[in-house]
Every structure is written in structure tokens, then in C-alpha cells.
Amino acid sequence: MREFLVRANITGFDVGSYIDNHRDNTSALPNIAIAFSGGGYRALLNGAGALAAFDSRTPNATSRGHLGGLLQASTYTAALSGGGWMIGSIFANNFTSVQNILDHKDIWQFQNSLFSGPPTGGVQILDTAAYWKNLADTVSSKVDAQGNFNTSITDYYGRGLSFQLINATDGGPAYTFSSIQNDTGFSNGETPMPILVADERAPGDVIISLNATVFEFNPFEMGSFDPTTYGFAPTKYIGSNFSNGQLVQDQRCVAGFDNLGFVMGTSSSLFNQIFLSLNSFTGIPDFIRTAIAGVLSGIGDDNNDIADYTPNPFFGFHNSTNPSFNNSRLTLVDGGEDLQNIPLNPVIQPMRNVDVIFAVDSSADTVEANNPSKNWPNGTALVATYQRANTDIMNNTAFPYVPGQDTFVALGFNNRPAFFGCNSSNVTEGNNIPPLIVYIPNSPYVFWSNTSTFEKLDYTLAERNAMIENGYDIATQANSTRQGASNWPTCVGCAILSRSLERNGQSIPQACQQCFTQYCWNGTVVANAAPYLPELVLAAVDTTSGVSKFVPNVFSLALATVVSGYLMM
Numbered sequence: 001m002r003e004f005l006v007r008a009n010i011t012g013f014d015v016g017s018y019i020d021n022h023r024d025n026t027s028a029l030p031n032i033a034i035a036f037s038g039g040g041y042r043a044l045l046n047g048a049g050a051l052a053a054f055d056s057r058t059p060n061a062t063s064r065g066h067l068g069g070l071l072q073a074s075t076y077t078a079a080l081s082g083g084g085w086m087i088g089s090i091f092a093n094n095f096t097s098v099q100n101i102l103d104h105k106d107i108w109q110f111q112n113s114l115f116s117g118p119p120t121g122g123v124q125i126l127d128t129a130a131y132w133k134n135l136a137d138t139v140s141s142k143v144d145a146q147g148n149f150n151t152s153i154t155d156y157y158g159r160g161l162s163f164q165l166i167n168a169t170d171g172g173p174a175y176t177f178s179s180i181q182n183d184t185g186f187s188n189g190e191t192p193m194p195i196l197v198a199d200e201r202a203p204g205d206v207i208i209s210l211n212a213t214v215f216e217f218n219p220f221e222m223g224s225f226d227p228t229t230y231g232f233a234p235t236k237y238i239g240s241n242f243s244n245g246q247l248v249q250d251q252r253c254v255a256g257f258d259n260l261g262f263v264m265g266t267s268s269s270l271f272n273q274i275f276l277s278l279n280s281f282t283g284i285p286d287f288i289r290t291a292i293a294g295v296l297s298g299i300g301d302d303n304n305d306i307a308d309y310t311p312n313p314f315f316g317f318h319n320s321t322n323p324s325f326n327n328s329r330l331t332l333v334d335g336g337e338d339l340q341n342i343p344l345n346p347v348i349q350p351m352r353n354v355d356v357i358f359a360v361d362s363s364a365d366t367v368e369a370n371n372p373s374k375n376w377p378n379g380t381a382l383v384a385t386y387q388r389a390n391t392d393i394m395n396n397t398a399f400p401y402v403p404g405q406d407t408f409v410a411l412g413f414n415n416r417p418a419f420f421g422c423n424s425s426n427v428t429e430g431n432n433i434p435p436l437i438v439y440i441p442n443s444p445y446v447f448w449s450n451t452s453t454f455e456k457l458d459y460t461l462a463e464r465n466a467m468i469e470n471g472y473d474i475a476t477q478a479n480s481t482r483q484g485a486s487n488w489p490t491c492v493g494c495a496i497l498s499r500s501l502e503r504n505g506q507s508i509p510q511a512c513q514q515c516f517t518q519y520c521w522n523g524t525v526v527a528n529a530a531p532y533l534p535e536l537v538l539a540a541v542d543t544t545s546g547v548s549k550f551v552p553n554v555f556s557l558a559l560a561t562v563v564s565g566y567l568m569m
Contacts, residue, residue: 001029001030001032001073001496002015002016002019003056003069004056004068004069004070004072004073004493005493005496007062007064007489008489008490008492008493008496009490009493010490010493010494010511010512011509011510011511012509012510012511013497013509013511013512018506022504027353028500028503028504029500030355030356030496030499030500031352031353031354031355031356032070032073032074032076032355032358032496033074033075033076033077033078033192033347033352033356033357033358033435034051034054034070034071034074034076034078034357035078035079035083035342035344035347035358035359035360036050036077036078036079036080036083036084036086036087036343036360037079037080037081037082037342037343037359037360037361037362037363037377037381038080038081038082038083038084038267038268038334038335038336038362038363039081039082039336039341039362039363039364039442039453040081040082040268040453040454040456040457041082041110041451041456041457041459042082042362042364042375042442042450042451042452042453042456042467043081043082043083043086043362043363044085044086045086045464045467046360046362046442046449046467046470046471046474047082047083047086047087047360047362047471048086048467048468049098049467049468049469049470049472049473049474049475050358050360050440050472050474050475051071051087051090052097052098052099052468052471052472053067053068053070053471053472053476054067054068054069054070054071054358054475055071055099056068056071056072057097057100058097058098058099059099063479064480065476065479065480065481065488065489066476067475067476067489067492070358070492071192072190074192075192075193075352075354076192076195076346076347076352076354077192077193077194077195078194078195078196078197078344078346078347079194079195079196079197079267079343080196080197080198080267080268080334080335080336080341080343081267081268081270081334081335081336081341082268082362082453083343083360084196084197084264084267084268084335085161085165085264085268087194087196088165088177088194088196088260088263089107089108089165089166090194091180091183091186091194092165092166092167092180093107093166093167094183094185095185095186098468102465102468104167106167107164107166107167108164108464109164109461110164110458111458111459111460111461111464112164112458113457113458114157114160114164114457115457116128116131117131117132117160117163118131118163118164132285133285134159134170135156135160136156136287138159138170139151139155139156142155149239149257149310150308150310150329151308152306152307152308153269154265154266154269154306154307154308155262155265158259158261158262158263158264158265158266159171159173159261160261161261161264162175162260162261162264165264166260166261171261172261174256175259175260175261176236176255176258176259176260177196177217177235177258177259177260177263178219178220178236178255178258179219180194180219181219181220186219193218194218194219195216195217195218195346195347196217196263196264196267196335196343197214197215197216197267197335197343197346198215198217198266198267198307198332198333198334198335199212199213199214199215199332199334199335199338200212200213200214200215200224200228200229200324200330200331200333201331201332201333202323202324208338209338210338210339210384210387210393211388211391211393212338213226213228213323213393214226214335214338214346215229215332216343216345216346217235217258217263217267218235218346220234220235221233221234221235222234222238222258223313223314225345225395226393226394226395227321227393227395228321228322228323228393229314229317229321229322230321231314231317231318233314235258236255236258237253237254237257238257238258238309238313239256239257239258239311240252240254240311240313241254241311242312242313242314242315242317243315244315244316244317245314245316245317262307265307266307266332267335268334269306269307269332269334270333270334270336270337306332306333307332307333308329308331309329309330309331309332310328310330311328311329312324312327312329313330314330315327315328336381338388339380339381339384340381340384340385341361341363341380341381342359342361342363342381342385344357344359344381344382344385344399348385348397348435349397350397350431350432354435355436355496355498355499355500356435356436356437356438356495356498357435357436357437357438358440359381359382359437359438359439359440360440360471360475361377361381361382361439361440361442362377362442363377363378363380363381363442364376364377364450364452365378365379365380365381366378366532368531368532372448372533372534373531373533373534374450375450375451375452375453376414376441376442376443376532376534377414377441377442378405378408378409378414378532379402379403379404379405379408379409379413379414379439379441380405382420382437382439383402383404383405385399386399386400386401386402386428389428389430390428396429396430396431397431397432397434398427398428398429398430398431398432398433398434399421399427399428399430399434400421400426400427400434400435400436400437401420401426401427401428401523402420403524403525405529406526406527406528406529407524407525407526407529408529409529410526410528410529410530411521411526413439413441413521414441414443415441415443415532415534416441416443416477416482416485417438417439417440417477417488417519418438418439418519418520418521419436419437419439419495419516419521420436420437420439420521421434421435421436421437422498422516422520422521423520424436424499424502433499435499436498436499440474440475441474442474443474443534443537444470444534444535444536444537445470445473445474445536445537445538446466446470446473446536446537446538446539446540446541447463447466447467447470447536447540447541447543448536449467449470449471451467460543462542462544465541466541466543470541473537473538476488478537487514487515487518490511490512490515491515491518491519494508494509494511494512494515494516495519497512498512498516
């Protein structure tokens, strides 16, 4: 953190002295979280670009105008759905870097869709038919295991994801989410703690509302802060038979249920719909079609998007409030189905004491018919969490005020970064001071990154790299070359320090006051926004002349010509 804040170059602020003065009281120093939204492969790739921008290991990421080191300074990184694929993949591969994944070419080969399986070579030796047989055999082994576990479409889909995201033979069927805690870098505190998010679908429910219980998975525990459940089970043993929070007498602990692909699939179970369309694809073996049909006959069409957690780790627990207390099965769905498509819930919890959240939003909120205007975020995810903050299920957890979607679009908050919660006293009612939120929406810099969530299921390597480069530019505002963004790293540093300075009774540096004037929402509300018609900020990346390579270059990007139209300042 020290190195990052020094590079932020906040005029009039002595970073070294500030940190040294509080070295014996780390709670006085900033506590950072990063949250990555859902949105399929669009969210994975856009989020990967932002992660690369925040990662000091990325070439040139610590140069002037960049943001490298923010990742290393963070305590938590939360994600769901497509963003969860990205974070899950990074941690499954020993907290590797985005650049390392692209350089070694063993995973993230999205030119091959989930239906065709991975390209042969490297650790993978399966053709398409063998790939499908491997998926079926691995899922069958779960049914045949000692626990005689139920399966859902999420099991098949999660195994397919593993082939794309985990650099291990057959997609690492033995890799578990809890095993991340054994990684040397994680156990030494050198990485943030990864958190994946899913929603509970209560028995009998079909629609997921804002009152749905939000569950999280981290390497240590799985559970919920919501008052409905308000409990956690050890992630490593969630396949064990629990009753009222205790292991049933004479029952053994069961490990391995938290398969990494299954957890990533749980957080993104809306993509089960892809596997429901198998009949429209050629080359799919009949035994897979039969297996999927068998799953559906057991759970019903209304439950085709669930991940089945049987036995229910929270059976008999908090009977008066837990909707699944008397159900042997806990059914979880995509963490974005309640419209909270940015996983803020885990990192706004008072006990985690987060000061600032960098919220990377790759949502597809806009639905205009013409391609340049559709599939962009418009703040819906923030609005949803704000609305939820005003209900009892949030347990008096405060949240910054945010405007409606029309204001996001009209004031340009959906096209460039914006800060919410700058005034810590101007927030929803609660028992805590909520984090300041740095909202970073998907927008076009060098590539039209508004790809469809469900229709765009494969990417050429050139498209993949262009999406990642665009995400890097979004996070850095073109390495601070975008109009009005020359002080962007300084303003990021100010956002990080804001709550800490307030907590310690220190005045805000003049440079930070200027940043807050520029980036903080000032309360202006717009009732009706004009149609959103974005333009590329920089010259477009050519994805038609072969495989481009993602390597941020401090010189070429700094000299890039800004071609955007009107930009909100």
C-alpha cells in the first residue's frame, strides 16, 4: 500500500509518515476491497483487464498514470457469475496474473466454446467426444460417492468451466475452493481474500427478489450475513451432514464437495440455460442429452437454474427465520439474479471494516435495439443494493446514497468512474460508516466491449485480448490520458485514504478535495436521460489481422489520440 500511495503522488501528503505513525494500529490504515460484477465472458474479460491494471506484476502497470499495486494493497476481492470465473481462475492457478495466463496459453482459450471443449495440447488431450464423456463420468462419480449426492445442471456446466479456467489435467476435478487457503501467497497474506456470491432460492420460490438471502463462499466459510440465515459453515466440509449448526452424531466430515468448478458454476448458475439448449447444437453425445433430461425430470423445469447443496449445511438452523431450515436441500442460484450484479454485500458488512470498494461493473443493463447502445451498465446493480439497504434484511447496514439509472446515464456515471458515499454522514440509516464506492463501468475505449451475455460464447484470441486491453483502459482511464483524467491515480489514492483520514481526525489534502469535487456525485438528479450513444475513447484495436497481444505500453497509450465526444467532468 505504501508504494501504491507514493506513486499516487498526492501533493502535500506524506505517505511514509502517515503509515509509519499508524504502524502499531493497522485498523487506522485504509482497508480496500475490489468487486467484480457478473456478465458472462464479457464480465470475465473486462474484469480481467481491470485486474491487470490493478496488478503490479503486469508490465508497465506501475508506470506513471497507471494503477498497478492496488490489487496487492487490497484485503478482499469479491465477484459473482462471469466476474467469479475470472477471480476463481486466478486463485485456482495459484494467484497467477492475467498476463501470465495469456502468455502461457493453456487456459482462457475461448475460441473453443463450452460445447466443443478445450483445444488439445498442453495439459488437455481430449477431443470433443472424450471431453463430454469426461464431464459425464466426473458428475456420475459425485452421485456414486459415499454421500450419494444430488446433482444439477450446474455440476455439468461447472465442469465445463473448469476446462477453460483451471490449468490442470481434465480441468482439475480435485481442485476445491477451500484449498485456496493452503496457497503459500494466500496464507502469508500476500493476496486478497476471494469471495464468490450466490443467492438462495427459497423452497417454492421462482423469482429472486431483493429479500433473497445472499450467500458467500470464501476459502474458510460458506454462509450468509443476512438475518434469515446469519451463519456460516466451514467451506471444506459443506458436504457433511449438519443439523442446527452441528455435525450429526456418528456422521463423518465430508470434504471435496466445494469443487472449484461447482462453486464458480453456482455463482453463475443462470448460465445453466446454455446447457438447456443442447438440442440446438450438433456434435453433442446422446448420453449427455439423456443425463441433462434426467436431471430436469428430478428437479423440474422451474429449478433448472439451481445448484443443489444436499445435504443442506443450514438444516435445522435458525428455524424462525431460515427459509430452508426444514429442507434437506439448499438451492442456490446466480448471484446476480436479484439485480445486485456487483457483489457488494460481503464487503459492506461492518465486521469487515472496508473503507473503499472499487466496483467494476460489466452488467448489460441497457436494452436499446441498436448495437452501440445495448449491453452497457447504467448503475442498476448499485441501485439494487441501495434499495436493499433500506429493508430489514440488511440488518441496519448503511450504504451510500446513489441516484437512479437516468441520472447515471445523464451525468456520465455509466461512461467513466464516479465516487459514491464521499460524505460519510450522508448515507442510509445504519450502525456503521459504509465504504466509499469507486464505480468503474464498462465503456468503449479501444473495443466495443458490450458483447452479449448469452449470444457471444466464444472469442477469438484477438477479441479476447482486445476486451482485456479495453478493460485495462477503463480502469486507468487510458493511463490517465483521457480528457480530464490526468490526476486519476491521485484521485484513486484519495478515495483509498478518505475514510482513514476521517477516522484519524486528519484534514483532507487540497489535491483530494479537488478530486472529490470532480468525481463525487453531488446529489444532482435527472428524471429523463437522453439515449446513451457512446463513442470509442481511443483508436480501435484491430482484431481482424491475427492475434493481437495484450501488453500495456506506457508510451503508445499515452500518445493515443482521444476521439471521444463530450465527456462528463
